[in-house]
Amino acid sequence: MRRGMKLGIYGAVLVGLVGGCVAWTAVDKTVTLKVDGQTRKIHTVADTVDGALASAGYKIASHDVVAPDANDSISNGQTVILKRGRLLHLTIDGTSRDIWVTAPTVADALAELGYSSSSFASVSRDKRLPLDPTTITMRTPKDVTITVAGQPMQVKTTQATVAGLLSQYDIALGPQDQVSVPLTSAPVEGEQILVQRVTTGVIKSTVPVPFGVTSTKDSTLAQGNLKITQAGKPGTATVTYSVVYLDGVIVGRSAQSKTVTSAPVDQVQVVGTRNPAADAAAAAAAAEAAAADAAVAATVTPGSAKAIAQKLLAARGMGDDQFACLVKLWSRESGWRVNASNSSGAYGIPQALPGSKMAAFGSDWRTNPATQIQWGLSYITGRYDTPCGAWGHSQSTGWY
Known part of the structure; x- marks a missing residue:
């Protein structure tokens, strides 16, 4: 080949190469990508933002945020920002909701949603959010008043239960302590929680023992008199009690022993049982009976009484000798008067003591000489065998 022709060919190839480089340089672009806060540079021949991201392996999803707009043209040196969407399954104070965020970390996402760092989160705030859904349980701070043994205190808590809240503030419960709300319940904003300390103990107390009353009746004392x-x-x-204290105050007790x-x-x-009205009536009746007895007795002479006695003695097989002793005996005792009486209570011809003994021989013992003599003879024979035996005793002692 001739030299001139060679030079022509070489020139044509060189021009083609130079022209191609110029054309490629005009299409290639250097673009800065900021994806979820991380920066990288890429080279792309794409004409749009969407194409540039696709060339870097990023596909824009419906919940992603991109700037400039995905359909905008791209130029050399331009910066493209992509924030990819993350689905959060949130449960906030027991209420569940799904929400999309573009924050790369838990902390950024919660701040983006308006939750302060004082809120409880079940997932570490430092964790980067994956593109897959993330489940997070949130508890916002609650202002609660806890009153323990009468002392209130204002606290904030994000605990899930009242038991956790009490533990958070080192409030230990005794086996019998009482809490106004269930320990398993969730704290509520503005809630008043009352913790009452229940303890037991033993105390001793001195108490009076009432005296008894012994009463006897006295017929000589007027009714109504004491x-x-x-x-x-x-x-x-001394009584020993088991006691129950509620916040230091005794609310119950039971006696265990008493000494x-x-x-x-x-x-x-x-x-007093004496009835003055009844006494007066009885006295009047007695006076009336005494008057009647006296009237009857006045008709009974000692001689007639002796005659009755002699007959009754004879009926018992006793003779005049025994009658003579009987006459002497009762002449000394009563003078043979049916109404004879003395201060001792002896009454009648035989001076029965008391006179009412003669009622065994008849209810007319006050006035009937036969009734009195029958009782007298029965007494004499039962004690002395004969009237002379009774008279002998009376002679030596002055009584029979």
Whole structure:
């Protein structure tokens, strides 16, 4: 080949190469990508933002944010920002919701949603959010008042339960302590939580022991009258109680034992039973009966009484000798008067003591000489065998 022709060919090739480089240089662009806060530079021949991102391996999703707009043209040296969307399954104070964010970290996402760092999050705030859905449980701070043993305190909490809240503030519960809300319940904004300390103990107390009263009836004392012959005096006892305290105040107690330390002294009293009206009526009746008895007795002479006695003695097989002794005996005792009486209460011809004994031989014992003599003979024979035996005893002692 001729030299001139060679030079021509070489020239044509060189021109083609130079022209191609100029054309490629005019199409290639250097673009800065900021994806989720991370920066990198790429070379691309794409004409649009979407194409540039695609050339770098990024596909724009519906919840992504890109600037400039995906359909805008791209130029050399331009910066493209892509914030990819993340789905959060949020449960906030028990309420669930799904929300899309473009923040790259948990902390950025929660700040973007308006939750302060004081809110509880079940996932570390330093964690970068993946493109896959993330589940996060949130608890916002609650202002709560806790009153323990009467002392209130204002606190903030993000605890899930009241039990966790009490533990957060080192409030330990005793086995019998009472809490106004269930320990498993969630704290509520503005809630008043009352913790009452329940304890038990033993105390001793001195108590009075009442005295008893012993009453006897006195027919000589008018009704309604009371005569105390021995004053009563209360005793004392020590009682041991099991007690229950609520915040230091006793709310319940039960006696366990009682020991008498000083015995009581009973009161002794006499209660009057005499009815003045009844006494007056009885006195009048007695006076009337006495008058009647006296009237009847006046008709009975000692001689007639002796005659009755002699007959009754004969009926018992006793002769005049025994009758003579009987006459002497009862002449000394009563003078053979049916209404003879003395201060001792003896009454009648035989001076029965008391006179009412003769009622065994008849209800007319006050006025009937036969009734009195029958009782007298029964008494004499039962004790002395014969009237002379009774008279002998009376001679030596002055009574029979």
